[in-house]
Amino acid sequence: MGVSHWLLASVLFLPLSVTAQGCSVSDSNPSVPENNNPGHVVANISVEPGFTVTIDPSSPDGNYFVIQGSELQLSESVDYETDPVLLVILTCDNNAGESYSLTIIVTILNLNDNSPVFPETNLTRVIPEDTKVNATIVAREDVTASDADLDIIYYKLNSTVQNTNDYFAIKGVNNPEIYLQKALNYDKFNFATLLLYAMDNIEGTDGIIHTATATINIIIEQADTRPPWFLPCTFIDTERSICISSTYTGRVNMSEMSTEPLTLEPGPIYAIDPDYMLNEKIVYSIVGGNSDNVFSVDADTGNLTMNKVATSANSYLLQVMATQVNNKQKYSIANVEIQVINKSEHAPRFESGIYAGTVSVGLDPKSFVFQAGGSSSPLMIAALDDDFPDKINPNIEYYIRNNTNFTATKDGLILTNVILHSLETAIMEAVAKDTVSLQEGSTVVTVEITAAKAVTSASDKIYTAQDMGILGGILAALLLIALVFLGVMIYKQYGNTVKFLINKKFSKDFPGSYNNQAYRQDEHPDLSANKQESTVTKTQQPSLFLTPSSEQEIHGLPQTSPAFTIISDQKVEEEEEEEKVEEDTKHEKEVKSILKTDRNEGDPGYKAVWFKTDVDPSGENVEVINDSAADYDDDSDQDLRENEKEEEDYKDDHH
Ligand SMILES: *[C@@H]1O[C@H](CO)[C@@H](O)[C@H](O)[C@H]1NC(C)=O
Ligand SMILES: *[C@@H]1O[C@H](CO)[C@@H](O)[C@H](O)[C@H]1NC(C)=O
Ligand SMILES: *[C@@H]1O[C@H](CO)[C@@H](O)[C@H](O)[C@H]1NC(C)=O
Ligand SMILES: *[C@@H]1O[C@H](CO)[C@@H](O)[C@H](O)[C@H]1NC(C)=O
Ligand SMILES: *[C@@H]1O[C@H](CO)[C@@H](O)[C@H](O)[C@H]1NC(C)=O
Numbered sequence: 001m002g003v004s005h006w007l008l009a010s011v012l013f014l015p016l017s018v019t020a021q022g023c024s025v026s027d028s029n030p031s032v033p034e035n036n037n038p039g040h041v042v043a044n045i046s047v048e049p050g051f052t053v054t055i056d057p058s059s060p061d062g063n064y065f066v067i068q069g070s071e072l073q074l075s076e077s078v079d080y081e082t083d084p085v086l087l088v089i090l091t092c093d094n095n096a097g098e099s100y101s102l103t104i105i106v107t108i109l110n111l112n113d114n115s116p117v118f119p120e121t122n123l124t125r126v127i128p129e130d131t132k133v134n135a136t137i138v139a140r141e142d143v144t145a146s147d148a149d150l151d152i153i154y155y156k157l158n159s160t161v162q163n164t165n166d167y168f169a170i171k172g173v174n175n176p177e178i179y180l181q182k183a184l185n186y187d188k189f190n191f192a193t194l195l196l197y198a199m200d201n202i203e204g205t206d207g208i209i210h211t212a213t214a215t216i217n218i219i220i221e222q223a224d225t226r227p228p229w230f231l232p233c234t235f236i237d238t239e240r241s242i243c244i245s246s247t248y249t250g251r252v253n254m255s256e257m258s259t260e261p262l263t264l265e266p267g268p269i270y271a272i273d274p275d276y277m278l279n280e281k282i283v284y285s286i287v288g289g290n291s292d293n294v295f296s297v298d299a300d301t302g303n304l305t306m307n308k309v310a311t312s313a314n315s316y317l318l319q320v321m322a323t324q325v326n327n328k329q330k331y332s333i334a335n336v337e338i339q340v341i342n343k344s345e346h347a348p349r350f351e352s353g354i355y356a357g358t359v360s361v362g363l364d365p366k367s368f369v370f371q372a373g374g375s376s377s378p379l380m381i382a383a384l385d386d387d388f389p390d391k392i393n394p395n396i397e398y399y400i401r402n403n404t405n406f407t408a409t410k411d412g413l414i415l416t417n418v419i420l421h422s423l424e425t426a427i428m429e430a431v432a433k434d435t436v437s438l439q440e441g442s443t444v445v446t447v448e449i450t451a452a453k454a455v456t457s458a459s460d461k462i463y464t465a466q467d468m469g470i471l472g473g474i475l476a477a478l479l480l481i482a483l484v485f486l487g488v489m490i491y492k493q494y495g496n497t498v499k500f501l502i503n504k505k506f507s508k509d510f511p512g513s514y515n516n517q518a519y520r521q522d523e524h525p526d527l528s529a530n531k532q533e534s535t536v537t538k539t540q541q542p543s544l545f546l547t548p549s550s551e552q553e554i555h556g557l558p559q560t561s562p563a564f565t566i567i568s569d570q571k572v573e574e575e576e577e578e579e580k581v582e583e584d585t586k587h588e589k590e591v592k593s594i595l596k597t598d599r600n601e602g603d604p605g606y607k608a609v610w611f612k613t614d615v616d617p618s619g620e621n622v623e624v625i626n627d628s629a630a631d632y633d634d635d636s637d638q639d640l641r642e643n644e645k646e647e648e649d650y651k652d653d654h655h
Contacts, residue, residue, distance in 0.1 A: 021100040022051035023092035025072065028102070033109040034080035042072045042106055045090065056089035056101065064088070072104065080110040081148045115210035116145035116153050116198040123216045129186040130223035137168065138216055140177040145198035145212050156197040164192040168218070178216065185239070186222040186277070193217055222277035228322040230271045230334040243274070247335040248320075251438070252310050253343040261303035264336065269302035271322035271332060281325040287333065288319035295338065310340045344437035348383035348396050355381050355430070357447045361420045369406065369414040369447050381412045383432030383441055395436045403428035406447065420449050 026044040045067065047053050055062045065088045066075045078086065090102040125137055145153050155176040159165045169181040176196060194216040201209040230245035250264040261268075273280045284302045286295060297304050297320055310316070316338040324330040356372035357379035368378040385393030398408040403426055407417040414430070426447045433440045 021092065021098065022048045022094060023053050023090060023100065023102055025090070025102060025104060028104050029107070030104070031107040031109050032074065032078065034078055034111055035113055036074055036077055038074065038076050039068075040074045042074055043104060045070050045072055047092065050094045050096075051092045052094075053102075054091050054093070056091045059087065059089040061086040061106075062088055074106075078108050080108045081114065084108050084110075110149060112149050112151060112200060112208050112210070114148035114200075116147040116151070116200050116212040118143065118145045118196075118198060118212055118214040121212075121214045123214065124219065125216065126219045126221060127180075127184075128221050128223045129184050129190075130225055131180050131184060133180055133183055136177055136179050137218065138176075138178040140171075140175060143176040143178065143196055143214060143216075145176075145214075147200050147210075149200065151200035154199045154202055156199070156203075158195045158197070160193040160195060161189060161191065164189055168192065168194055170196070184220055185241070186220055186275075187240070190220040190222070191218070192220075222275050224275050224278055224280065224324075224327065224330065226274040227330040228271040228282050228324060228332045229274050230269070230322060230332055232266055245332075245334050247337050249337045249339070250304065251339045251341050251436075252306065254313065254340050255309050255311060256343060257309050258306050261298075261305050262338070264304065269297065269304060269320055269334065269336065271302070271334075273324060280327075280330070282322050283325055285321050285323070286318055287321045289317045289336075291316070304336065304338075310338075313340050315339045339436075341436050342387075344385075344387050344434060344439055346386040347437075347439035348385050348393060348432040348434055348441040350381065350383050350430075350432065350441060350443035352381075353443060355379060355414075355443060355445045357414055357445065358450055359416060359420065359447055360450045360452055361423065362452050363416055363419065365416055365418055366407075367416045369416065372446075372448060379414045379445075379447075381408065381414065381430050381432075381443060381445065383412075383443075385434065393434055395434050396432050397435055399431055399433065400445075401429040401431050401442065406445075414445060414447070422449060423451060424449055 024046045026046075028043070030042050032040060032042060042065070045053055047070070053067065055065055055067060059065075061083070064074055064076060064078065064083075064086050066073050067090075072088070072090070074086075085108065086106040088104050088106065090104065092100045092102065119142065123138060123142060127137060131137070143155075145155075147153055152174065154173050155170055156173075157168065157170045157176075157178065159168060167180065167182045167184065168178055171177045171179065176198070178194065178196070196214045196216060198212045198214070199209050200211075201207050203209065226241065229243045233243035233245040235243050246266070248264040248266070248269055250262045252258055252262065269284060271282050271284070273282060283299045284297045285299060286297050290296075292308070294306060294308055294310055294316065295304055295318060296307055302320070302322075304318075304320075316336075318336040318338065319333050320336050321331050321333050357369040358372045359367065359369045371377050371379050381398060383393075383396055383398075384391040385396065387393065397410045398412045400406050400408050400414075405416065405418050405420060405426060406428060407415050408430055409415065412432075426449060428445050428447070429442050430445045431440050431442045
């Protein structure tokens with residue numbers, strides 16, 4: 001456009017052109033903001049009489065201008081970024097042919113009307129996981145935005161992927177170079193999307209801000225950062241970047257060559273490359289502990305085999321190394337302990353194919369299971385080993401294989417493992433394991449879980465049937481003595497009167513009554529044993545709580561039967577004797593309540609039931625208690641079973 005040429009000319013002509021002959025302008029060097037509206041007045045023109053003013057067609061920017069009356073106007077909007085200066089020449093003519101030129105230079109003022117522009121709005125960078133901190137990830141020139149208004153540009157960086165913000169940063173607010181601020185970890189994230197903002201004004205100021213955005217995708221590639229891991233292994237750091245394996249263990253027979261690869265615990269020798277995207281090949285070798293070169297390891301599979309027999313009973317502690325083929329400095333070492341044992345020809349075996357035990361519900365965990373059949377001995381299982389002359393293998397330990405409600409001690413005692421609630425017969429497999437040869441033999445154990453009555457007989461030995469019999473006897477004897485004494489006293493005082501009245505009364509009555517029977521027994525102190533039983537029986541008979549099952553038990557008692565016989569005898573006695581019997585009965589009731597209190601300690605039942613229970617421990621009245629205890633069985637039992645835990649497998653976890 002030759003702007004600079006005309007600029008130069010305008011400067012030279014400036015003094016001349018401010019006022020030409022015949023015409024003048026208010027301002028020959030006006031300034032106009034860009035993006036003006038059409039018709040914007042640039043200057044006012046004064047024309048002397050006889051003169052006319054026109055825009056010189058040769059003006060470089062004459063097409064931008066029009067003359068409207070006395071005003072010089074811009075005919076269109078002007079963009080500073082296109083035309084920072086406009087030059088227009090006005091010509092003044094008169095009829096006489098005089099012509100003068102007037103040069104006007106219009107300066108366009110720049111406004112902030114443009115956004116910054118990035119060279120690329122979408123970039124992708126692939127970086128290795130082990131990129132060093134402070135390393136440049138995106139060069140400055142790739143992310144430097146330009147601005148047509150030539151504004152100073154301010155930058156800001158954000159990450160769209162959560163928790164990746166502090167890994168990447170720009171060097172400064174005016175320097176958009178992106179660098180790594182924090183060490184990467186492929187397992188934490190392997191992709192990030194950054195948003196870089198370019199702004200042509202400082203954030204927070206009043207002025208207009210134009211913002212441009214560039215998206216930067218960062219793809220992280222796993223690097224060969226970690227040495228192999230032997231599996232299974234346990235993480236020792238919260239970042240889960242270091243995993244340590246425990247010792248592998250195995251056994252060989254003394255003086256015997258194994259042709260197969262040795263079986264090891266907890267599994268075969270196996271290492272992985274934790275940089276799993278790379279999954280570098282790993283080779284195995286024995287680097288220590290292989291005295292006499294007894295063992296060798298397969299480089300590719302890790303299988304451990306024997307070259308020759310082991311002749312000493314000492315264990316071998318081998319060091320097996322796993323190395324990455326691509327970088328031998330990436331290695332790990334695992335310990336392998338090989339025990340040399342005496343050859344075991346026979347597995348442990350149980351002499352008895354089945355063991356039967358019994359235990360009652362509600363006992364604390366670790367309570368003994370007793371031998372079935374009312375024995376007071378704990379149930380104990382024992383296995384024999386034919387490899388030993390006496391068949392006793394000191395290395396045998398016992399455990400229960402398929403029932404977590406029970407446990408076996410190393411010595412073979414069977415214990416409960418939980419508080420049992422269900423009345424059932426538990427069938428389980430008990431195993432005897434030779435901890436040296438690892439051979440096993442098994443047997444079946446059945447445990448009958450009985451009602452809590454067994455609790456009393458098993459754990460509370462204070463009140464046995466015998467004890468209660470003795471107590472009852474003593475009390476009855478005391479009662480008898482008191483009654484006889486009382487009877488004698490009454491008889492001495494009122495004997496004749498009473499005798500007369502009674503004879504009169506009972507001559508009309510049925511022959512034989514309950515009270516009279518009792519009195520008759522009282523008359524014979526020599527029969528103390530029978531009397532004890534009869535008092536007991538009498539107190540029970542009036543009881544409304546007497547149940548058929550308890551009657552059966554009483555019949556089962558040899559001592560009780562004669563008492564019944566005596567009761568069925570019918571005799572008429574004197575009135576005074578009847579009175580005594582009434583007192584007698586009161587005493588008996590007191591005795592009864594004492595007994596009841598004692599028994600209540602064990603059970604909430606009433607005396608009659610309890611007493612029968614005592615009399616016959618194997619009785620059916622177990623079921624009376626069952627009914628009350630059975631209600632909450634199943635729920636709690638299930639809850640207990642749900643408490644089982646499982647171990648975490650790091651192999652699974654990893655993959
Ligand atoms: C990264 O650069 C900062 C600033 O120059 C410096 O303080 C820091 O030590 C550097 N970090 C590393 C790991 O080089
Ligand atoms: C050792 O001997 C036992 C019994 O013969 C056999 O079962 C076992 O496989 C042997 N162990 C090895 C490592 O050969
Ligand atoms: C021998 O190596 C193979 C292949 O790795 C493996 O599957 C097998 O379990 C190994 N055997 C033993 C006894 O370690
Ligand atoms: C192995 O057998 C030998 C000879 O029979 C015996 O002396 C030794 O105590 C046994 N070792 C073990 C650990 O049982
Ligand atoms: C345990 O194993 C024995 C014998 O194999 C079986 O009879 C019994 O039902 C099993 N018990 C449970 C609780 O699985």
